[in-house]
Amino acid sequence: MKGKILVDIATTLLRARLRQTIVAAVGVTFGVAMFVTLLGFMNGLNDMLDGLITNRTAHVRLYNEIEPNPAQPVALAAEHRGAYHFINSVKPVNGRKEIYSVAKVIEAVTADPDVLGYAPKITAPVIITDGPVELTGMMYGVDVDAELQLYRFADYVVAGNPRDVKIVPNSVILGKPLAEKLFVNIGDVVSIATAQGEQFPLKVVGLYQSGLADLDRTLCYASLATVQKLLGQNASYITDLNIKLHDINKAPGKAAWYASLFRVTAEDIQTANAQFETGSSVRSLISYAVGITLLIVAGFGIYNILNMMIYEKMDAIAILKATGFSGSDVKSIFLLISITIGIAGCVGGLVAGLLLSWGIDNLPFETAALPTITTFPVSYNPAYYAIAMAFSIVTTYAAGWLPARKASRVDPVVIIRGK
Amino acid sequence: MSIPVLQANNISKQFHDPVTIDVLKGVSFTINRGEFVSLVGRSGCGKSTLLYVLSTMDTDYSGDVVIDGRSMRGLSEVQLAAVRNKKIGFVFQFHYLLNDFSVLKNVMLPGLKLGEYSDREVRERAMYKLDILGMADKAAKRASQLSGGEKQRVAIARALINDPLIIMGDEPTGNLDKRNADAVFEIFSGLMRDFQQTLLIVTHDQDFARRSGRIIEMGEGQVVV
Numbered sequence A: 001m002k003g004k005i006l007v008d009i010a011t012t013l014l015r016a017r018l019r020q021t022i023v024a025a026v027g028v029t030f031g032v033a034m035f036v037t038l039l040g041f042m043n044g045l046n047d048m049l050d051g052l053i054t055n056r057t058a059h060v061r062l063y064n065e066i067e068p069n070p071a072q073p074v075a076l077a078a079e080h081r082g083a084y085h086f087i088n089s090v091k092p093v094n095g096r097k098e099i100y101s102v103a104k105v106i107e108a109v110t111a112d113p114d115v116l117g118y119a120p121k122i123t124a125p126v127i128i129t130d131g132p133v134e135l136t137g138m139m140y141g142v143d144v145d146a147e148l149q150l151y152r153f154a155d156y157v158v159a160g161n162p163r164d165v166k167i168v169p170n171s172v173i174l175g176k177p178l179a180e181k182l183f184v185n186i187g188d189v190v191s192i193a194t195a196q197g198e199q200f201p202l203k204v205v206g207l208y209q210s211g212l213a214d215l216d217r218t219l220c221y222a223s224l225a226t227v228q229k230l231l232g233q234n235a236s237y238i239t240d241l242n243i244k245l246h247d248i249n250k251a252p253g254k255a256a257w258y259a260s261l262f263r264v265t266a267e268d269i270q271t272a273n274a275q276f277e278t279g280s281s282v283r284s285l286i287s288y289a290v291g292i293t294l295l296i297v298a299g300f301g302i303y304n305i306l307n308m309m310i311y312e313k314m315d316a317i318a319i320l321k322a323t324g325f326s327g328s329d330v331k332s333i334f335l336l337i338s339i340t341i342g343i344a345g346c347v348g349g350l351v352a353g354l355l356l357s358w359g360i361d362n363l364p365f366e367t368a369a370l371p372t373i374t375t376f377p378v379s380y381n382p383a384y385y386a387i388a389m390a391f392s393i394v395t396t397y398a399a400g401w402l403p404a405r406k407a408s409r410v411d412p413v414v415i416i417r418g419k
Numbered sequence B: 001m002s003i004p005v006l007q008a009n010n011i012s013k014q015f016h017d018p019v020t021i022d023v024l025k026g027v028s029f030t031i032n033r034g035e036f037v038s039l040v041g042r043s044g045c046g047k048s049t050l051l052y053v054l055s056t057m058d059t060d061y062s063g064d065v066v067i068d069g070r071s072m073r074g075l076s077e078v079q080l081a082a083v084r085n086k087k088i089g090f091v092f093q094f095h096y097l098l099n100d101f102s103v104l105k106n107v108m109l110p111g112l113k114l115g116e117y118s119d120r121e122v123r124e125r126a127m128y129k130l131d132i133l134g135m136a137d138k139a140a141k142r143a144s145q146l147s148g149g150e151k152q153r154v155a156i157a158r159a160l161i162n163d164p165l166i167i168m169g170d171e172p173t174g175n176l177d178k179r180n181a182d183a184v185f186e187i188f189s190g191l192m193r194d195f196q197q198t199l200l201i202v203t204h205d206q207d208f209a210r211r212s213g214r215i216i217e218m219g220e221g222q223v224v225v
């Protein structure tokens, strides 16, 4: 009953100043729309860029780092114990690149419940020749099925069927810019030489584009068996195990665990790609800052308009008080006005933001670097909408609070006498 | 048998701006139920000031105001607002209607605030009060569209909506021509006659004062007669 009359008065005052009310609400609409669009866009971009990395990067990579023995002979000599050892030009002996006793490692990985899957890989530097052109490249021997399943291999094969590399003997998938440099296409044969000097003809069955141009210029994929044959190694020759976990956050712990368990080097994704994390969080931070600034500016708009309204409605406030409305009633009326502007603006802003996001989502965005992306990436995470809503209502409440308090303190005697 | 409605007990008030002046110096009187009282006195003697104190809008005074047997000293702001709402009807010199609302809504607002009647009842009561003042046909108009005399009648209807114990007016006819002023006077005396309405009206109109039931004359912050 009491609330209803206050709502009634608030709406009448709002309607009497419809134009200003709309201007104030549009301010909030703008702020909210920008907030959700900006965050959606920024985070869509973040997710896409993160995806570039996380889709293809192992959560934990096991490999055999070639490094000098940390225990050098001089350290073993009793007479030099306690002395400081200067050793120049330490060299590692034996360039064994493969993982030691890979079968045991695979056994442990398969049994680990935290592991989603793993993809074995062989890395080998090669020289690719086609006629007079000679290019250095990187040959990856992969288990195509595992790559397809865990690392979205198919997303990046822009021509040809990725499975052919397994089915067709002595076949290879080349990076697209590499194939262009070599003037070869699917069906052509390129000659590949290993560091040991062996030369093999391989048939091109696909073209690959990762989005990282430097990588694509040097990269060839072949099956594990093909590369093992190329290097003259047996079936247990594996240089990398790329493990994908159920929970990416467990990667550092897992890496440490595997490193302690086997004679392998283990690198987790967080260590390998620390800079991407930073980039993402800075971009989010900037978009939050801009969005919140816009909402605060909208808050000042409401503050101004309410102040003006209160100034104009001094007489009305004095009458209300003289006829029995208390200070808190008057305060409620003006807070209601402010919240109404806030909610109306917010709802409009959420709709406008959604439409704007949708518009951006449909803008064509084609770049050679990102073969799978055709439009701008936009995130529709409901959390941004919830944050915008909560924040805009808090802002309008805060913006209305001071003027409302001022209105509640109007002394009717001063106003009536002043007439 | 006279029932006291409003008692002023030794009310004093000072203004400190820019120098301290005693505006009210121990004003005391009692107004009984059904009395039509005119408060007169030369300009600047403190009539308006007294009226604001009696109407509970001004709380910065010494002495005591007793309305309907209850002291106004020490009541909270919300309690005083409730007293104004239920027991006092106020009519100002400059009509003071809410221009954004219709005539009917203006009259209804204090009734809705009181909350003792349903919306429909308040509406019916407001129409009845407007009818008493001959303004029923203007109920749907916006307050800003009325003439000065019409506004003042609506303001009186608003003052009546909660059947107040007392109606207070600060020069309610001061801004009206002779004919409208007479009409307002007739309304007031009609209310007194027909409904035993108690009235306390500040006026400079000698004729108005003479025709009311009782005159309280003030001079320099004190009651003279």
Ligand SMILES: Nc1ncnc2c1ncn2[C@@H]1O[C@H](COP(=O)(O)OP(=O)(O)OP(=O)(O)O)[C@@H](O)[C@H]1O
Residues within 6 Å of the ligand: B015, B016, B017, B018, B023, B041, B042, B043, B044, B045, B046, B047, B048, B049, B050
């Ligand atoms: N806020 C204030 N500060 C200082 N002095 C004031 C204030 N309000 C009123 N006064 C002074 O108090 C005195 C009484 O004023 P008040 O308005 O009550 O007179 P009044 O009897 O109603 O006069 P009028 O008949 O002209 O309306 C005047 O001298 C006035 O100047």
Ligand SMILES: [Mg+2]
Residues within 6 Å of the ligand: B047, B048, B049, B170
């Ligand atoms: Mg006066």
